Amino acid sequence: MRYLLSISVLFICFGGVFGQKNTLNDRISGSASSMEESYRTIYIDLHQNPELSLMEVKTAAKMAGQLKNLGFEVTTGIGGNGVVGIFRNGPGKTIMLRTDMDALPVKENTGLAYASNIVMKDAKGNENPVMHACGHDLHMTTWLGTLSTLVSLKKEWKGTLIAVGQPAEEGTMGAQAMLDDGLFKKFPKPDIALAYHVSPELPAGTIGYFPGPIFAGVQTAELTVFGYGGHGATSQNH
Amino acid sequence: MVDMVPPHKTIDPIVLSAKIILDIQTIISRKINPIKPAVVTVGSIHGGTRANVIPDEVKMMITIRFFEQDVYKTIRESLINISKGAAVSAGLPDEKMPRIIFDEPLDLPVNNDPALVMEAVESMKDILGEKNIIQVDPAMVAEDFAKYGATEEKIPIGLFWLGGVATDKYKDFENKLITLPPLHNSAFAPDFGPAFKTGVTAMSKTIIDLFGNKK
């Protein structure tokens, strides 16, 4: 009898703990699943309307509009076309989630019904086909979906959420431009910054991680070697 | 007249460049700890205009890829020393020493904070299952997300790969029936539905847990 009672007490305790935990996980997963179709519309629109680095004007405006709808305080024009959204939800940590927004001068060849037909003039005035060939459209959509989930589950956490929509990732200029424009000074300084990059190698449904330097440092150098020039065939011609 | 200089009086920058390029190959093989990945590539070389004229200069473009600062320093110093050493032994005077210009600022490695990553991984595994959260090797690509973790504020950063390959394509790839288009390729097409759901689920869970509201 005593034995049975202990088991039932244990059962209630663990049941309670697991129940609560599953509830939060279930609500997160449920939120992500229920959003899929409406966010597919956002994704397709972004995919069909890519913009080159430093020219992400319409994309940035879309991100700013979405953030406002979610209840973020929004500032645009940080480091060029950068967008910063702040969602204050009581005392706590400040966590930054970043997406990039720019596309590439690539002619899309995916055969998708929603493939991009966009052509844009680059900084030199040359016409270029433009494509989200680096998946920044997926980054933006996932970023918005995450922010929306966090807003709808705001009773589950306390703190400040900073949403960063970064321009010009290609050519690696945008992050520096946003920092130079006071990203960490004009806005609450984040305690943590997080981001995704879509993988062209891992199956959908998985996440890849590395606890250390995950992407490389890259530098280009120009080496000029001098000599004493001359006519290489002179001796034969003598 | 330069075109009257006989070959034995010239110092041929093409021959000198060939020697420098070969020496550059030993930076990775002999100067860098083999467990530390790095790349030095001479991606372009231009010099001369005709078969029978020794030019005055040769230009090369070199790409360096690395994950750790000390590896970068070794590569940078080696490039300077190798090119200068070759020029000195060829008998070139001081004013003809090779000129090397490093593109600044460089693209920093994305230096994920290990503790932050492992905390996030725990959250992600809790909601998506152990087998779906995969440790990968570092990749030789650049991402300027690195910059947010490299300021004086020293903010811990965490960048994660979000799997994008459709399940059926991934099976074909595993069976060696197809290759997968890389990033920046005109055929790159991630599978929106499952990638979106996975990304939103994992990141929302991670952020709620990081805010310290674990239950």
Ligand SMILES: [Zn+2]
């Ligand atoms: Zn990218």
